[in-house]
Amino acid sequence: MAARLDVQDLAFTYRDQPVFEHVSFDLQPGEVVGLVGPNGSGKSTLLRLLLGVLPANRGRILLDGAPICHLSRKAIARHAAFVPQDTAIDAAFTARDIVAMGRHPYLGRFQSETPDDHAAIAWALTATSTQALSTRLVRELSGGERQRVMLARALAQQAPLLLLDEPTANLDIAHQLDMLSQVHAVVKDDRCALIAMHDFNLAARFCDRMLMLANGRLVAQGKPEAVITEEHLATYFHIRAKVRWEPDVGGLVVLPCQPIAHD
Numbered sequence: 001m002a003a004r005l006d007v008q009d010l011a012f013t014y015r016d017q018p019v020f021e022h023v024s025f026d027l028q029p030g031e032v033v034g035l036v037g038p039n040g041s042g043k044s045t046l047l048r049l050l051l052g053v054l055p056a057n058r059g060r061i062l063l064d065g066a067p068i069c070h071l072s073r074k075a076i077a078r079h080a081a082f083v084p085q086d087t088a089i090d091a092a093f094t095a096r097d098i099v100a101m102g103r104h105p106y107l108g109r110f111q112s113e114t115p116d117d118h119a120a121i122a123w124a125l126t127a128t129s130t131q132a133l134s135t136r137l138v139r140e141l142s143g144g145e146r147q148r149v150m151l152a153r154a155l156a157q158q159a160p161l162l163l164l165d166e167p168t169a170n171l172d173i174a175h176q177l178d179m180l181s182q183v184h185a186v187v188k189d190d191r192c193a194l195i196a197m198h199d200f201n202l203a204a205r206f207c208d209r210m211l212m213l214a215n216g217r218l219v220a221q222g223k224p225e226a227v228i229t230e231e232h233l234a235t236y237f238h239i240r241a242k243v244r245w246e247p248d249v250g251g252l253v254v255l256p257c258q259p260i261a262h263d
Ligand SMILES: Nc1ncnc2c1ncn2[C@@H]1O[C@H](COP(=O)(O)OP(=O)(O)OP(=O)(O)O)[C@@H](O)[C@H]1O
Pocket: 014, 017, 019, 037, 038, 039, 040, 041, 042, 043, 044, 045, 046
């Protein structure tokens, strides 16, 4: 299974509220792609469409060449793993229980974990430095600890496509860098990741390409320096900002200056 995603002319409407239309892009093996856009522009909605949780009104989503609408939930889960924005869990699951859920797409209903499953879970706990949390109840973890456990669950799923919805939102700066470095490291040559995020500096530093959703359209896509521009930030985010290329830190530095008053 390769990490190929093709999105063609996608449109989605919640009841009578259009979210976006004419959204087309692809993801190739080895790519980390950032998805940015103002609040409510449809980033989470797009990720849910890519997971087959919501049905598109128009357009096609191809996972490794197969239309998503022809795939079962389990087949989609073997292609795509998700790290949600909201990680609150009420039930009495340990962190290891949650990570083990990443193996469900590979297990029959009453089948117990195989040595391969144990190995995948152990690897995911190590890759996310969450071994020390494994016996703790997830509902007693901090938001940032829970987010790392959710990344571990997604990694245990060993899907070629990783979809992450603001995975660094609850993390301190060291863990933000850590999480995005881990995503980069696991993507390597044979997987790809799409990450919805609000931090332009982090996005530009860790993403090979970026997509910008705004006003119901994909208004820009390409290298970070082509997407995160002063003009796009003014037009679509309504802020005046200074955007600088800083070779020393290997990325763009975005300094928001002031909001632009709405008419
Ligand atoms: N279940 C729902 N029913 C109706 N409308 C919804 C539903 N979920 C989201 N919306 C609306 O769809 C639009 C897109 O929401 P979405 O959560 O995808 O945006 P987002 O870009 O992820 O936002 P944020 O940056 O705030 O997380 C918003 O206007 C939102 O109010």
